[in-house]
Amino acid sequence: MIKITQRITASAVWDIEGTEVRLPYRKVYPEPVMRKKIEDYRSALESRTYEQDNTGLCEAFTVFGGIAFVAIGLSCREEFLRCFSYYAMQFAREWADEEKRLKSKYIGYEYVFAKMLQNEAVRIHYDFRYILDQANGGDFCQMNEDAFAEYWIPVILPLMKSGSSLAEVAKRVGDVRVSRYLMQIPAQTLAYFKSIAGSYTKRRELISLTKMNNFILGNDSRTEFAGAEPDFLKLLKQITEEETEIQRTRFIKENRKEMSLYKDVWILYERHGTGLKRLTVDFCKVNQPSFRKEIKCFLKVRFSGHIRASDRSCLSIFDAVNRICEMNGCIRYFSDIDHIDVKKLQLSLEQEMDQSKIMTMFSACRTLYRYLCSDGNDSKLPKPHSNPFESLHFVNAKKYHKITPYIPDKVIEELSDRLEELDETDRLVFQIFSETGMRAKEVAFLEEDCLETARYDGAVRLKYIPYKTLKARRCNGIGEYHRVYISAELAEKIKKQITASEILRREHTLPYIFLHQKKGYKAAMLNVEYLITKINKLIHKYEICDDSGELWNFTSRQCRKTLVVNMIENGATTMELVYQLGHLNQSTVMQYYAEVKSARLAEMNTRFFKEQFQLLLSNEQLATFSEEERRLLYVDFRLGKRRVEFGFCTRKLCDGACKSRSRSVHCANCPHLCTGMKYLPFWKKLLQAQEAQMQEIIKGYQRVEIADYEEYIEYRQEKQLLAAYRNIVETIEKSGGS
Incomplete structure (x- = not known):
């Protein structure tokens, strides 16, 4: 029954099949007309004519308004929700054809109502965000989610069947929704996860939760992301752990199978605590294919026992072979290499590599040749008669290795x-x-x-x-x-x-x-x-x-x-x-x-003497002093026994008498002089006085009209003393500034 139960000024309360709805009361729409409008609207919902033409819905909306339109529709709740669900599916399909991305927690119902009431003949302008102010919007949002799931799950299924990533779907609808969709088809999801996990094992790649998550949802996804379906995370973790256990045993057992002469890339593993360590040997790095078989045979024997993932000797062998082939293009097998080729290799390496690295490379090559020359060589290729790397010996090899320093x-x-x-x-x-x-x-x-x-x-x-x-x-x-x-x-x-x-x-x-x-x-x-x-x-x-x-x-x-x-x-x-x-x-x-x-x-170095006496000692001055002699030199400096004019003398007593005392220029030009910052004012005065002296000498020569005075002994001696003073002043100033 549809009737008015109460009138309140410009509105009326209608009883629509037991549901109370307040509608505006207008003269143009008397009670019989309004009743007919309500019945037509309900009839359109029940008969589903909106699937062919939504004009009836649009006309009802213009009469009732947004909130009343929903309220009357909910008086026949099942039919109205079915109508909304129909348009939610239409919206999901149209949205999928575009390039938009879902970022919100809920899919807004306003878009579905806008789609429902879109009509060229009946234009409606309304803010549909507020259309459910007097109704519960949770059910409508859920229908939107169901519509999107109904559309995207069929899209996901063929991708899962082919073992492909769902990253593109996750970009469109988000990681959270993909996790929900997957758990709506648990059997297919379980098979999909196992297939992905098995593919890691098949190609001998270590599996991890991060790798699985990133493959399924894309590299931008985070493991255990917020809002994820709990069952999704639980299943993903379970499959990853199960496959990890399989890899721990299978990878070790299959190491021998991996070392095949027909493979150009070996992926080998060794046990390391709870996990595994990986060693990848890529024989494609050997530029000359004819060498690869011999190296494979050697490494197969080397790795036949315990595999060390830190073993990188093969890399130095690859480098040595490539360099030798570049220098001599006629070489095809290891038996073609002689000591001349090895010597050329050594000379070329010394121009660009540390001696310790050269020794490591030659040691690996020497070990390889010992195998090739032995009866255990089953490469079926020309066998070397001798080991050309045995002829090279490195003297004082330990001195070339870098010594680990202690922490100051x-x-x-x-x-x-x-x-x-x-x-x-x-x-x-x-x-x-x-x-x-x-x-x-x-x-x-x-x-x-x-x-x-x-x-x-x-x-x-x-x-x-x-x-x-x-x-x-x-x-x-x-x-x-x-x-x-x-x-x-x-x-x-x-x-x-x-x-x-x-x-x-x-x-x-x-x-x-x-x-x-x-x-x-x-x-x-x-x-x-x-x-x-x-x-x-x-x-x-x-x-x-x-x-x-x-x-x-x-x-x-x-x-x-x-x-x-x-x-x-x-x-x-x-x-x-x-x-x-x-x-x-x-x-x-x-x-x-x-x-x-x-x-x-080394601790009693030039810096030590500078800090103790404010003196400048060069490395050349200290190089000839042993540890005990440096201690004695320190004592002499403390006692002032080696004091000279403006500094100290570092001459050894065993060198005899000082030869500079008989010269016109004494300590200023002596290599044994050790001076410092506190003597700088005195040296500057000497420099200024010597500059003045030089000017006077030049003026004296010019007065008597002597032009070639630069060859005179007197002038040369004074100039030499000036250069000595200037050199000392510059050295002290430079050291003091630093």
Whole structure:
């Protein structure tokens, strides 16, 4: 029944099939006319004639107005919502044909109403944003979402079936909606995720949650993005973890299959804590294809046992082969290379490469030839009769390797003040490096039972595996673990780290205390290289420089060297150093002693004498003095025994009597003179007096009309003295300014 139940001035309350609706009361629309309009509107909704022509809807809207149009429509709720849903689908299709992108949380219902009431014959101008002021807009927004899902899911399905990315769809409708659409088709989504994960394993690429997320939704997407469907994230994480477990075992087992002579790219893996480390060998980098088979046979034997992902010897072999082929285009196989080609290679490398890198390259090539000349060579190619790299010997090879420097006190003091900017774990690792001198891998793989109580009261020992000497320890029947004493403070911090990592250790059944996991990432081992990068960023940020004024470049090995230097300077014996460092002999320790001795000699340098006496000593003046002689020189300077006019003399007593005293120019032009800033006023007075003296001499020659006076001994002596004074003044001023 449709009737008026109440009139209030210019409006009337209508009862439309049990629903109360307030409509404006106008004379042009008496009750019978208005009733007929309402019935026509409801009839249009029930018969769905709007699908062919929406004129009826538009005419009803012009009569009732926006809010009443919705209210009357909701009196037959199911039919009105069906009408809205129809136009929501029309809007979704039209929107998909354009290039717009959805960025809002909800799809606005105003666009659908604008589409519903768009008619050339009946023009409507209305702000549809406020059309639902008296109705719940949630249902309408949901219908919009359903319409978009109904349109885009059929678009997504063929992409999923072909294993393609959904990034283009995500750009149009957003990551959140794609995650919802996927969970509306869970069976297809599960198969899609497994297909993507399997493709990583098939091409031997390590999988991760970030890679999976970015492939599906595009590189701009973030892992665990806000608003994502929880079931989507859960399923994605589950599939990634399952595939990770498969890769951990399969990649190691398939290393042998990967090392095929018919493949030009080998992707090899080794176990590294919870994950894997990758080594890629690209034989396409060898420019001459005929060499590739021999190198493949050699590397197949080299990697037949344990694969080391850090092994980069193959790269130096590739470089050497390419260079030799460039110099001699007739070479096709390794058997064609002779010692002349190798010598040419060495001469060319010395122009552009450090000697240590040349030795590394030649060592790798020498190892390759030993295999090619042996009976184990199964390349079926011409076999070399000799090893041309054996004829080259590098004398004093150790001197060419760059020695790891120890950290100066100045750098340590400034860096210690800035370490608070690092997190607690990074500070703990740095303290372990500094206090124990352990290597990076030894710290990264510390185990849960690494702390032991020593036999002395209150003392604690740290137990670790010295991986660098592990093989030698086993050969010599020494236990795998080495132990060093640590402070109680460090032991307490390590205990906290052991407790903090307990849950992760149980979950992954691993003993390592520096196992960690960040949100959105899988569990990983300590990355020492990343820690070094963060410390160097601090050094650059605060411009921490060494004594020469250059920015310090930190490496973990420097802590080990610094500990050794401090122990030697505090009187540590050779055996104490051997024990602390875990060495098996004294040879390396003796090298450290020699380095510290030379470092002490270098400390008494020109800067030292300048700071102590405000004197300028050149490197040439100090070069001939040993460490003991420099100490004696320092004592003589302190006692004033070597004082001369305006400075000190550095002449050695064993050189005999001073030869400059009998000359007209004494110390001013002597290479042994050592002067400084405090003598500058006197040297300036001498320079001014000498300049005046030269002017007087020249005027005297001009008065007696002598033109060739420049050849006179008197003039030359005075000019030489003037040049000596000027040189000393300029040198002092330059050093004082710097």
